[in-house]
Amino acid sequence: MSNKKVLLLALLCGLLTAVALNFYLKSVQEAATNIKTRAVAVASARILERTLITANMVTVKDIPVEYVNSYAVNDVSQVVGSTARAEIEAGEQILQTKIVRRDSNRQSLAYSIPLGMRAISIDINEQTGVGGLLKPGDYVDVLGTVEVEIFSVDPNVNTVRETKTHVILQNVGVLAVGTDIGDPGNVEGEEKDSKSDSAGTVTLAVPAEKTQMVAHIASKGDLYLTLRAPADNSVEDRPSIDSLELLK
Template sequence: MKKLILIALAISLIIGFGVYSFAKTLESRTNVETMPVVVAVEKIPKNTVIEASMITTKPFPKEYIHEYSTGKVDDIIGRITLESIEADEQILSTRLIDSSNNSNNLSFSIPQNYRAISVLTDEVSGVAGYISPGDRVDLVAVILNKATGVESQMVAENLEVAEVGDKGNDGKKLYTAVTVLVPDQDVVKVSYALSEGKYRLVLRSLVDEKIVNPAPYVQ
């Protein structure tokens, strides 16, 4: 009988120790230090501008957080994906590109629904070299109208200048091309006006965003 009691006591001690160890393991797991990390809500395709609805923050154990991840959504919104990002995946800075970074390709800085068009210029049509990236310009062209004859038209207004061509090595501000951002619905109209070869860019004030849309001028 004593043997049975000792065996039962030993088994009880073993079971008790096992339960205690399991409880301590659970406790250690619940006490893991976590930090918020920005992850994708769903798969984000390559070359996508990240919007607030595409991302969220989730707690991750500190030891599993990648060094290039972030816990701030503002660090991610507005940037462009260089490759696809899967749902719940940590979003790493190395897989994004900043559209405002001047070292990037021009294509990354073109807004959605816009196209970049280069306009050949000379001293007159290019405002004597005073156009710089970030300026706003209007495009005016002299076009043959079958009904009214030759007329001067305001083809497009308030176009943002994305780039200007090389200004040369002689110190002058002249350039031979200006690249502007054109709304996609105006690309065909602008292309036609440029093909006529009788156009000029008109520099606007940076604080003037008014669209005048004047009637064509006929002599």
């Protein structure tokens, strides 16, 4: 074969190779630009178990659809304010199964307790518990009626025991009535609520520093709950009442 023919054949092979390579690169580029992605909430830092998730712990990342977990959350607003049920590593997709949202169906009373509060249960009856009409999510004031000893400076006068009623807590949330912790997604919710009328206890979200007082008054006297209107979050300075005040 002459040199000219060899050279022509080499040029032809080179041209075909260039065309094939160009076609391949274009197909790769088109495939790369046609990747379908989905916005997913991922942890921007390591989130420990039982941690309240804040905005700086979460970011949104576009992930190829085939790699998105079926339980992944795609809206940051659904994550912020939730509590981590399990540890979440930085960069990990945030899954519905790893968080407990406050507006979701609550499976554990612990996750519905506001920060700084403690859950404490008190005994009630129809008189002290607003006729058994309280529901989880209501807000109440707590009144405590106890007997106190009034000491006299006169040795000839016996010590007098006087009953006083104090407003010990205002605008506290009802977490549970009996064993009903509230479940807005429960189809049988109405039937469940109707059974809570006869519940003998109410669980309240009480500031941590007030729990001892509630427990002490409950052991020495009686506690009464007064139901608030949903829009009423006022706090008033109300003095205690005794028998002399009633006579006035």
